[in-house]
Amino acid sequence: MNRKYECSTAPMKPPKRIEPLIQDGLVDEVIRQLMSGKEAMVYVVRCGEEIRCAKVYKEANKRSFRQSVDYTEGRKVKNSRRARAMEKGTSYGRKAQEEAWQNAEVDALYRLAAAGVRVPKPYNFHEGVLLMELVTDSDGNAAPRLNDLALTAELSREYHHILITQVVRMLCAGVVHGDLSEYNVLVDSTGPVIIDLPQAIDAAANNQARKMLLRDVENLATYFGRFAPELLTTDYGMEIWSLYQSSQLHPESVLTGCFERIENPVDMKSVMREINDTLKEEEARQLYRALRLHQ
DSSP states (O other), X not given: OOOHHHHHSOOOOOOGGGHHHHHTTSOSEEEEEEEEOSSEEEEEEEETTEEEEEEEEOOGGGOSSOOOHHHHTTOOXXXXXXXXXXXXXXXXXXXXXHHHHHHHHHHHHHHHHHTTOOOOOEEEEETTEEEEEOOBOTTSSBOOBGGGSOOOHHXXXXXXXHHHHHHHHHHHTXXXXXXXXXXXXXXXXXXXXXXXXXXXXXXXXXXXXHHHHXXXXXXXXXXXXXTSGGGGGOOHHHHHHHHHHTTOOOTTOOOOSOOOOOOOOOOXXXXXXXXXXXXXXXXXXXXXXXXXXXX
């Protein structure tokens, strides 16, 4: 347990959203606010002898990150009444939609942790608050975000390799992060840890999976490419997706970062033939109209 938080900071007054967890014995005290993000507030809390973090999701009208059909496509709602209400946009439906949005992160964390992906370990989800592991650095302090670190070229290559491996593991587990960047990665004593997954999508059920995977991988290349420029010329995204589509992707796949795009040469003669045929058809239609008008 990290006792530094207990000793150096007096416990703060619990936010209202965390009070039910205290009443139910899931949280003993709130130590401090850790961060405020676009979709949630995160607090350092004590649960018995363990120091964890509590992610309190913001209400929909207070979030800067908006749910999009690109993310929610393919998500199944087992209860038909809830599904109908969500489609109609009733107050009950909006509440159900919020719960589904939050549950998506919880489900993804359990699924990915089981697949060996480096994500915070989830412990409980209660009253719209997610209790999970507090990711710490080598000194026991809350781990910094990737974008807050000064990286060398060598460390950039190492972290990029680790994260590409994690992206592969995620996809093998059927999940695409959908918003992966240097802002959604913490770095603990052993390397990168992926966070913030409420927008995670089901790769097999969502038609936007390819686009989002390529964007996630491109974001990583763009960021690490600032320190190791050769990463900017890699094409891990298409390589990973191609292997996935052909059922050849597995957690230990050896990647090259190269992908050969096969582009067939354009047959200009065929194109011109089609254009000429279209023009002739249009001329015939115009002539037919003109004859009908003079009859």
